[in-house]
Amino acid sequence: MVHYIAALLSMLLLFASCQENAKDLQTIAEAVPYEWTLPEEIIDYSIIPPDVMPQLFANTFFNGNMLSTYSVSNEKATLGRVLFYDKRLSRDNTVSCASCHLQEHAFATQDQFSAGIDGQLTPKNSMSLVNLRWSRRFFWDQRELRLEEQVLQPIAHPEEMDQDVSEVVLELGQIEAYGSLFEAAYDDPTITAEGIAEALASFLRALVSFDSKYDQGRPDGFSNFTESEERGRVLFFNNRCNQCHTSESFFASNEPTHNGLALAPGDDGFFIATGNAKDIGKFKTVTLRNIGLTPPYMHDGRFENLHEVVRFYNEGIQAHPNLDDRLTEELEIGGTPVRLGLSDQDIDDLVAFLHTLSDEGLVQSEKYANPFPH
Ligand code: HEC
Ligand code: HEC
Numbered sequence: 001m002v003h004y005i006a007a008l009l010s011m012l013l014l015f016a017s018c019q020e021n022a023k024d025l026q027t028i029a030e031a032v033p034y035e036w037t038l039p040e041e042i043i044d045y046s047i048i049p050p051d052v053m054p055q056l057f058a059n060t061f062f063n064g065n066m067l068s069t070y071s072v073s074n075e076k077a078t079l080g081r082v083l084f085y086d087k088r089l090s091r092d093n094t095v096s097c098a099s100c101h102l103q104e105h106a107f108a109t110q111d112q113f114s115a116g117i118d119g120q121l122t123p124k125n126s127m128s129l130v131n132l133r134w135s136r137r138f139f140w141d142q143r144e145l146r147l148e149e150q151v152l153q154p155i156a157h158p159e160e161m162d163q164d165v166s167e168v169v170l171e172l173g174q175i176e177a178y179g180s181l182f183e184a185a186y187d188d189p190t191i192t193a194e195g196i197a198e199a200l201a202s203f204l205r206a207l208v209s210f211d212s213k214y215d216q217g218r219p220d221g222f223s224n225f226t227e228s229e230e231r232g233r234v235l236f237f238n239n240r241c242n243q244c245h246t247s248e249s250f251f252a253s254n255e256p257t258h259n260g261l262a263l264a265p266g267d268d269g270f271f272i273a274t275g276n277a278k279d280i281g282k283f284k285t286v287t288l289r290n291i292g293l294t295p296p297y298m299h300d301g302r303f304e305n306l307h308e309v310v311r312f313y314n315e316g317i318q319a320h321p322n323l324d325d326r327l328t329e330e331l332e333i334g335g336t337p338v339r340l341g342l343s344d345q346d347i348d349d350l351v352a353f354l355h356t357l358s359d360e361g362l363v364q365s366e367k368y369a370n371p372f373p374h
Pocket of ligand 2: 287
């Protein structure tokens with residue numbers, strides 16, 4: 001049925017006919033292996049554990065990302081997976097999405113800033129890409145509304161991949177197997193920018209993570225937890241963390257919030273998207289799922305480890321007119337920063353709990369892995 005699912009697809013480049021192409025194809029051929037492996041059977045990318053479904057629907061919004069809740073096309077996600085790992089998306093074929101979004105780190109990196117093309121560093125910390133199909137907006141400052149538009153931005157960005165999408169279309173058009181992948185996804189072998197965007201977005205929507213130690217323990221009252229993890233769980237829900245990193249399933253919120261980090265002038269967050277002074281300093285209330293896998297922390301990677309993060313919430317929250325009411329003594333926006341009064345033991349326990357949110361399945365799953373030989 002699906003002819004692209006060969007155990008090994010060999011790539012053919014039509015060197016001769018492409019002399020006018022701006023790129024030196026010989027260099028490209030040397031830089032990138034022209035083969036990839038895909039499993040023999042079509043992978044089901046749409047699986048969501050049934051017990052999280054009600055929560056998920058509660059988080060469904062009427063926005064550009066909404067339809068994604070209902071289905072993910074396996075063929076589009078398969079194409080998206082290949083694109084996600086393909087360095088040909090960058091100008092000099094050295095950078096793929098996966099350069100800054102590594103599976104072993106829940107699709108983030110462990111660097112404060114990530115190296116894009118020519119070793120240039122991103123101005124912000126790379127973000128984990130799990131459960132984005134229920135995210136309402138994208139990037140730390142939440143400036144982007146639609147995943148399909150978001151995914152093309154790193155390709156064109158001069159410090160990330162620095163390549164015109166039309167150039168990518170030309171380049172992939174020379175690779176036979178991409179025609180087959182497009183045919184399978186869209187009933188048409190023609191490579192298009194829209195098709196690339198939709199496939200990448202489909203793969204991202206397929207990246208779901210609901211199989212952590214926390215999830216495994218939830219049905220029977222966390223009998224799998226150590227004493228420290230269990231104390232940490234209670235502390236998490238009694239110290240306001242869950243009020244922003246909300247919901248039993250997501251540990252995130254679709255509302256950007258000001259969590260009291262000291263910010264340099266110009267580091268304005270959501271204000272960039274709205275121009276409203278009330279949004280200065282608000283950032284995406286990111287998921288804490290897999291948080292143990294993605295140090296350093298915050299949009300600028302200022303904290304090296306989770307102990308530093310918890311100590312910040314315990315005693316380091318800064319006053320600001322937009323400081324979220326849930327982090328103030330008076331429970332008023334812009335109020336006095338709360339001091340949680342956690343002991344060293346409490347801090348250790350809270351950190352132990354945060355580590356239970358790591359999903360080894362996500363990190364090891366073949367269906368999200370790099371299809372290129374490496
Ligand atoms: C050079 C490193 C780099 C590369 C390459 C890169 N990213 Fe990112 N990505 C980042 C950084 C840094 C952020 C946060 C940027 C910001 O908020 O301004 C980010 C954010 C994102 C987000 C937003 C996540 C959220 O929770 O809102 C998505 C989605 C994403 N990247 C997908 C991709 C895709 C798809 C590609 C390949 C086409 C890609 N990235 C390539 C570094 C990179
Ligand atoms: C008022 C809402 C709010 C509350 C309450 C809150 N957070 Fe956060 N949290 C945020 C926001 C917003 C960010 C991202 C801030 C940034 O990077 O600028 C964040 C970031 C984090 C991060 C780093 C995420 C990453 O990927 O780098 C961790 C870990 C974290 N919070 C843990 C906690 C814990 C533990 C608590 C309870 C002690 C807590 N948070 C309470 C809003 C909140």
